[in-house]
Ligand SMILES: NC(=O)c1ccc[n+]([C@@H]2O[C@H](COP(=O)([O-])OP(=O)(O)OC[C@H]3O[C@@H](n4cnc5c(N)ncnc54)[C@H](O)[C@@H]3O)[C@@H](O)[C@H]2O)c1
């Protein structure tokens with residue numbers, strides 16, 4: 443069977459494509475390359491440069507490539523940007539997913555694994571966050587994803603063969619352990635890449651976005667989970683998909699690190715000083731997010747392999763050092779991509 447991976451040229455999607463191929467799956471990627479890289483798509487996967495909104499073209503791909511299941515990563519995913527400019531988040535993420543689901547329905551593809559997020563929980567009342575915690579997002583990005591969760595739930599209720607698993611992941615970090623794939627965003631807003639770019643001298647300092655949160659050191663706490671452990675959860679979810687599956691799982695390490703913890707650990711890993719400057723809070727940021735992953739461990743047998751922040755940052759540092767200009771860097775970057783069907 444062939445798996446359609448939307449957003450497979452992006453950070454998490456490309457790592458997942460690599461794991462699917464290693465597991466012997468046939469993979470087809472669609473991505474509009476707005477934030478992804480053609481060079482990040484392993485050459486054994488077929489590739490179509492398409493936008494989620496192109497319903498008819500998606501139907502053509504689903505039929506011609508004999509797609510059986512979909513893993514849906516394609517989205518805009520910056521919390522701060524979504525607060526500054528919400529409409530593209532609803533158009534791209536929510537309306538884009540509607541287009542994808544319509545294409546699936548017309549192509550008789552009825553099973554999907556969906557990338558949801560801890561941002562759907564807003565400011566949780568208790569930590570760790572379980573799947574039963576109230577969902578009340580505090581930014582448009584989280585709302586754009588929560589709306590999709592509701593749409594998927596309604597589809598599973600009404601369409602007899604439709605099944606989905608939604609993975610609400612926490613802060614995804616690190617790069618492929620074998621050094622073949624990395625994280626390359628433009629603009630880059632994520633904390634660990636910003637720390638590593640500072641260690642590389644590409645930026646003068648890391649800006650700490652708020653030190654007046656109700657946490658021990660005043661900075662936000664997040665649950666950082668290695669990208670390959672997230673991908674493993676997708677492979678397990680793919681196998682667990684059944685008609686009318688209607689389930690959500692948190693995927694995180696259940697540990698919490700503050701922004702200052704991350705800066706200090708990056709200094710230890712890189713052996714370089716990371717100058718910091720303080721700024722006001724970034725609108726839309728909850729103070730503390732940390733997952734209970736008990737449900738996915740119990741029901742799907744998932745357990746993380748990379749459990750220390752040091753190990754996660756080391757894997758990213760390995761890639762950042764070898765690819766200071768991301769996928770534009772010369773040398774053995776990700777597998778070159780020659781099998782593109784339409785690019
Ligand atoms: N990075 C995280 O920590 C994190 C945490 C929770 C959830 N997620 C979710 O995981 C998914 C992947 O995130 P990522 O960090 O890899 O982001 P990314 O930006 O690296 O990848 C997203 C990919 O989707 C593509 N894309 C975006 N809109 C598209 C559209 N309309 N049509 C076709 N392609 C489109 C982009 O070009 C990019 O290649 C997203 O859905 C995100 O919301 C990420």
Ligand SMILES: O=c1ccn([C@@H]2O[C@H](COP(=O)(O)OP(=O)(O)O[C@H]3O[C@H](CO)[C@H](O)[C@H](O)[C@H]3O)[C@@H](O)[C@H]2O)c(=O)[nH]1
Nearest residue numbers: 519521559560561613631632633636649650651662701727
């Ligand atoms: O230069 C920076 C970058 C980030 N931060 C802080 O570091 C923490 C982590 O920020 P990231 O931007 O790395 O990650 P987010 O928590 O904003 O976002 C991640 O988790 C979200 C869920 O909360 C979404 O799912 C999103 O896609 C994913 O990237 C936040 O407190 C942020 O304010 C800084 O202080 N300085």
